[in-house]
Amino acid sequence: MADLEIRNLHVRTEEREILRGVDLSVSRGEIHALMGPNGSGKSTLANTLLGHPAYEITEGSIFFAGQDITEAEPHERARAGLFLAFQYPVAIPGVSVANFLRMAINAQSEEPIAMKEFRQRLERAVELLDVERTFTSRHLNEGFSGGEKKRAEILQLAVLRPTLAVLDETDSGLDIDALRTVAEGVDRLHAEHGLGVLIITHYQRILHYVTPHFVHVMLDGRIVLEGGVELVERLEREGYDQIRQEVGAGA
Amino acid sequence: MPEDRARPKPGTSREATLNHALAGAGAADGRSLEELREAALAFYEAAEPPVWRRSGFWTTSLRDLDLASLEPRHADPQAGIPAVVAEAIGERPRGGLLVQRGATVVHCQLDEGLAAAGVVLCPLEQAAREHPELFARYYLRSLTYDRDKLEAANAALWSGGAFLYVPDGVRVEHPFQLAYTIDAGQSAQYAHTLAIGGAGAEFRLQEYDVAGPIEGQALHAGAFELYLEDGARCRLAHYSDWGPGEVFDVSKAVVSVGRDAYCHWLPALLGGHLTRQHLELAVREPGGDMAFRGLFFTEGTEHLDLFGVDLHETGPSGGDVHWRGAATGHSRASFEGLIQIAPGAQQTHTYLQIHSMMLSPEAKIDAIPSVLVAADDVSASHGGTVGELDETAIFYMQSRGLTRPQAVRVIIEGFFEPLIGELEDEALEELVRERIAGKLQAAEDDIRAYAASR
Helix, strand or coil: CCCEEEEEEEEECCCCEEEEEEEEEECCCCEEEEECCCCCCHHHHHHHHCCCCCCEEEEEEEEECCEECCCCCHHHHHHHCEEEECCCCCCCCCCEHHHHHHHHHHHHCCCCCCHHHHHHHHHHHHHHHCCCHHHHHCECCCCCCHHHHHHHHHHHHHHHCCCEEEEECCCCCCCHHHHHHHHHHHHHHHHHHCCEEEEEECCCHHHHCCCCCEEEEEECCEEEEEECCHHHHHHHHHHHHHHHHHHHHHC | CCHHHHCCCCCCCHHHCCCCCCCCCCCCCCCCHHHHHHHHHHHHHHCCCCEEEECCCEEEECCCCCHHHCECCECCCCCCCCHHHHHHHCCCCCCEEEEEEECEEEEEEECHHHHHCCCEEECHHHHHHHCHHHHHHHCCCCCCCCCCHHHHHHHHHCCCCEEEEECCCCECCCCEEEEEECCCCCEEEEEEEEEEECCCCEEEEEEEEECCCCCCEEEEEEEEEEEECCCCEEEEEEEEECCCCEEEEEEEEEEEECCCCEEEEEEEECCCCEEEEEEEEEECCCCCEEEEEEEEEECCCCEEEEEEEEEECCCCEEEEEEEEEEECCCCEEEEEEEEEECCCCCCEEEEEEEEEEECCCCCEEEEEEEEEECCCCCEEEEEEEEEECCHHHHHHHHCCCCCHHHHHHHHHHHHHHHHHHHHCCHHHHHHHHHHHHHHHHHCHHHHHHHHHHC
């Protein structure tokens, strides 16, 4: 069994059904890209994986690390080793990046982390993401620019060390330098810690810096096409409309 | 015509509000303590229990208080410091400590070096005898006894009390701590604090009003006066938690800021069956400056009615008022903040902000800013927010491994933290944080139900 197994997942909000039977498997050490146009259901999948209360699973299941987490609370999924880098990270007033991370680590483990070890982890993450040292004493996401928020997400990923990370549109709103830094950070976490990654994006930019082993294309709440990195180039050439026509014709 | 038509409709009459600044009104007027007690007693006996009504939609009434059944309880002067006080004041370095239990001061201790420098900390009764000049100059200089029955009761019946005098130019590193505690039902505590900072004095003062569980009703009618002379600086904090018993707290506190003096005042109101407080911070001389902070958190069926005044009698002067409050359960909290600038108080700059956080569908917080300005070269403005728990933020934190209650705690602490941090006193900060955390824990189901209902 893969580390993350999504089986026949159907998800709806109060208004409508968004995911209509998604199957997807991701394991440690693998990099997957989930691509699709706006509104295809990618962010719904990301939020559902972490247990967002606004999304209701009507059918199917999610297994992580061998456990059925379909009904698990968000914090239980995090403690099991899942991580979501948010598309729109929210501000947590009054809590510094460093304090928040220490809280999160301590929430995820039996013993509180030693101060020295925590500082070392934080230091390495600060270097990896190329941010000022003072960045970690600012209140989390409060007054952060779009790029700073995305860096802060990956910085948290580096400090928390989950087994599998879902990056929801982490590349949007980043200039080219920031994109490269963030992508290199992800690459290194993959190379050094065997992090499994599911990159969710609607364009190809980030995939020029992080090479996926598997590419999945989502349209209208289903994965309609799967392949290797060559799919990225094809999408670049042909666009989603072409694929929609083919899939539509084949169905 | 129906009877209620005869009363002013909500909001149609300014007379409907009973909240007025004391604005320097003092009762003393050269009279002796005995004369003042006598006059106050006469007023007390003639007056009806007060009702505070504001424009018809908010009422604080003492009709459920059986005043006749309550009596001052005198403790054994050797009774020592009760646990509820010891826990609040902590083990820490301090300039001095005075503890009153019921109607009796049971502990008074002052740092020897400070005593040698002329600092005085003693029961107010003792100060009236041993420091008659200071007592006559300051006692009831800015407080009255004839605005309502409870302040009359205090002026007539107070016993024990606290007196602090920090002479000119004396700087004190560690805080002075005062504590009033009630440990029996059917008792009334008439507490009176008089504190004076001489010219250029610098000190910190903390008053703790606390009780554990009590059977039956109890009353704390408190009076607090602090006078800061030219250039004096004081960080003042009130910590109030009357516990789960049926304690009524009806108190008035006035701080007078002299020429070029400064006061940072932070009352933290964290528990009490019914609380009605008038808190007034007045800049009386040019160059005075102040920061008026405050926080409250009501739970269960608590009722909290606060009237805070930012008064400027002369200019140039500065003011900065910032309050935050939260409510759970069926509790009710009201904070009316008044900026009042007297005629001629030119070049006064002040700002009032009130932020509130609703944590239950049945709780209610009213935040009412008002501004009375009688000078033209001033700036006075106000702002505020009413918030609810941000579910997006809660999910964000949960996705990092925090449980829902942990995430709620982070949000509420973050909400209060800008003020808690301003206490600049680690022990007191921790006490406030722990108390807030305890309240959140008690209201966990309530908060969850509220989230589910939205």
